[in-house]
Amino acid sequence: MPFNRRTFLKSSAVTGAGVALTGAVAAPAAQAAPKKGPKRHSLTVMGTTDLHGHAVNWDYFKDAEYTDAAGNATGLSRISTLVKQVRAEKGRENTLLLDAGDTIQGTPLTYYYAKVDPITAKGGPVHPMARAMNAIGYDAVALGNHEFNYGIETLRKFESQCDFPLLGANALDAKTLKPAFAPYFMKKFHVKGGAPVTVAVLGLTNPGIAIWDKAYVQGKLTFPGLEEQAAKWVPKLRSMGADVVIVSAHSGTDGTSSYGDQVPYVENAAANVARQVPGIDAILVGHAHLEIPELKVTNEATGKTVVLSEPLCFAERLALFDIDLVFEKGSWRVESVAASLRDSKTVADDPQITRLLAKQHEAVVTYVNQVVGQATETLTTVDARYQDASIIDLINKVQEDVVKGALAGGAYASLPVLSQASPFSRTSEIPAGDVTIRDLSSLYVYDNTLVAKLMTGAQVRAYLEYSAEYFVQTAADAPVDVEKLTNANNRPDYNYDYVSGLAYDIDVAQPAGSRIKNLTFDGAPLDDAQEFVFAVNNYRANGGGAFPYVASAKELWSESTEIRTRIAEWVTAKGVLDPKDFASVDWKLTRNGTPMF
Numbered sequence: 001m002p003f004n005r006r007t008f009l010k011s012s013a014v015t016g017a018g019v020a021l022t023g024a025v026a027a028p029a030a031q032a033a034p035k036k037g038p039k040r041h042s043l044t045v046m047g048t049t050d051l052h053g054h055a056v057n058w059d060y061f062k063d064a065e066y067t068d069a070a071g072n073a074t075g076l077s078r079i080s081t082l083v084k085q086v087r088a089e090k091g092r093e094n095t096l097l098l099d100a101g102d103t104i105q106g107t108p109l110t111y112y113y114a115k116v117d118p119i120t121a122k123g124g125p126v127h128p129m130a131r132a133m134n135a136i137g138y139d140a141v142a143l144g145n146h147e148f149n150y151g152i153e154t155l156r157k158f159e160s161q162c163d164f165p166l167l168g169a170n171a172l173d174a175k176t177l178k179p180a181f182a183p184y185f186m187k188k189f190h191v192k193g194g195a196p197v198t199v200a201v202l203g204l205t206n207p208g209i210a211i212w213d214k215a216y217v218q219g220k221l222t223f224p225g226l227e228e229q230a231a232k233w234v235p236k237l238r239s240m241g242a243d244v245v246i247v248s249a250h251s252g253t254d255g256t257s258s259y260g261d262q263v264p265y266v267e268n269a270a271a272n273v274a275r276q277v278p279g280i281d282a283i284l285v286g287h288a289h290l291e292i293p294e295l296k297v298t299n300e301a302t303g304k305t306v307v308l309s310e311p312l313c314f315a316e317r318l319a320l321f322d323i324d325l326v327f328e329k330g331s332w333r334v335e336s337v338a339a340s341l342r343d344s345k346t347v348a349d350d351p352q353i354t355r356l357l358a359k360q361h362e363a364v365v366t367y368v369n370q371v372v373g374q375a376t377e378t379l380t381t382v383d384a385r386y387q388d389a390s391i392i393d394l395i396n397k398v399q400e401d402v403v404k405g406a407l408a409g410g411a412y413a414s415l416p417v418l419s420q421a422s423p424f425s426r427t428s429e430i431p432a433g434d435v436t437i438r439d440l441s442s443l444y445v446y447d448n449t450l451v452a453k454l455m456t457g458a459q460v461r462a463y464l465e466y467s468a469e470y471f472v473q474t475a476a477d478a479p480v481d482v483e484k485l486t487n488a489n490n491r492p493d494y495n496y497d498y499v500s501g502l503a504y505d506i507d508v509a510q511p512a513g514s515r516i517k518n519l520t521f522d523g524a525p526l527d528d529a530q531e532f533v534f535a536v537n538n539y540r541a542n543g544g545g546a547f548p549y550v551a552s553a554k555e556l557w558s559e560s561t562e563i564r565t566r567i568a569e570w571v572t573a574k575g576v577l578d579p580k581d582f583a584s585v586d587w588k589l590t591r592n593g594t595p596m597f
Helices: 005-014 076-090 108-116 128-136 152-161 226-239 270-276 351-368 390-407 437-443 457-468 563-574
Strands: 040-048 095-099 140-142 184-189 197-204 244-249 282-285 292-298 305-310 317-328 331-343 371-375 417-421 433-436 449-456 498-500 503-507 516-521 531-537 554-562 587-591
Touching: 040 076, 040 197, 040 244, 040 282, 076 095, 076 128, 076 317, 076 331, 076 351, 095 197, 095 244, 108 128, 108 351, 108 437, 128 152, 128 351, 140 197, 140 244, 184 226, 197 226, 226 244, 226 270, 244 270, 244 317, 270 282, 270 292, 270 305, 282 317, 305 317, 305 331, 351 437, 371 563, 390 417, 390 437, 390 449, 390 498, 390 531, 390 554, 390 563, 433 437, 437 563, 449 457, 449 563, 457 498, 457 516, 457 531, 554 563
Parallel strands: 040 095, 095 140, 197 244, 244 282, 282 305, 417 531, 503 587
Antiparallel strands: 040 317, 184 197, 292 305, 292 331, 317 331, 371 433, 417 498, 449 531, 449 554, 503 516
8 A cells, every 4th residue: 555644644643653662572481570671662863954956866067967076976866765774674653754954945956946937836836845855755844044045935835835844943923923934843653552752843944044035034034043942942842742852953063153243143053052952852953064973962951962963965965863762750761862874875766756756857957958158168167266267257247237237327327336256166167169057057056146235445345355364374485285275264165255347466475354455446546435336146245154344235226036047148148158258357366466376
């Protein structure tokens, strides 16, 4: 008989799924029966996170099966195989399957079903991520920040297509301050001959949504801190009879925030939650795109150990929390929790999932392989983080043109336009010859939109100094290893910006804050009082990366069309992608004034 998930969920929520425990072997009649110990039971909670639209093991940017230097495999089709293995080992009735968010953004697949063939259209398709996760049998999924990238309508439609709840105890209605999504999920596991075990899952999302997707959530939703909301909800879950409390948190572990003090809540707060909030047994961690097999944190109030695990993103790993319980004094107590990871590259795709998604996958493959122009030469990002690369200049040229067109004839039309862009990828390449949508998508992997801000020369100077902190200070006579030259203080590549329309040097022999040299505009030293229109992506405009001044600067214009789409439109209109139409040498790295490259 085929497995019916809806029936299972309904029945298990009320009565629990049955599970038989193997009893002790009967003692010989001549011997006294051994004294029975307390009843014990074991459960396994499985978890994924940061799937980012990786439904199958396919790289839409390379038009080939996914692979990387470590030989990793991606996709829910692989996760499904791992999940079936675990269920076979443990008994499905003893398992729970969770996710910690960032599900519906990140690949051309997710873009296609948000924008090209949108799930929100009348009679629109079921989202492939919903179809796959329903088929695999997820029990609950926490909201990630990228769930909001396409707006609340798309998110709510996705939610309606899921057979599992989307959890967000700290995603509150801005007016009522009540949860706008389900805060928690509870499930009872039946134990033969004993009381059921009640497991509660609390979902927490990231406070940074308030700035990263400000255009969609401002005035509608608010996102308080994980620590305070966990402190509110965990005691409630315990009072409701939870024997086990699991937190699914779209938040890393290191206690840092990329947005500085713009939001009064910690971005990567999972370990804080474990340390500060009593009553939690385990935390499924997300958001940071790290691999953490097991992290043990001692709760400050109780002295008990809380076990955290973060499986690698893109469905490359599956986390397992093996939980042992003992029945004492009329209730179940967690005796131990052990976390581990299973690797998607060790298994084959589940044909059930690949067949289920075949038509939707093929539609996206066809879409991304559309030819939109011809490139006169190969453009690559391989050196773009430490040398001015024309492929990044392309982004800035498109942004400048779009903003100039939008402001034409208005009060700010006479101001010069500057633009920022980041080297998002180290592997993007637009080959000479046919240029396809997938080529351009690999260049601009995020679904950012364009904003125009009003900035002064002094503010731009400070902005550049902050950006230049990305480089590791390197003495003039020291050997140069480009692999160790960037990402100072773990700053990611997407938080280093080129700024076009200016000329400047970055002297990496100098300490951070004193690196921008020979800064000129139109051939003359930059005037600190000069006003500029600054074309920035919405992530940066809303404070992402904590760059100075830009978030508070006056907004002159914004739009909802993705920058990636604008690049495709620009290339399509030109027909030919020739660096002479967009390339410029705006900056270079130096040491004590001597160019490095």
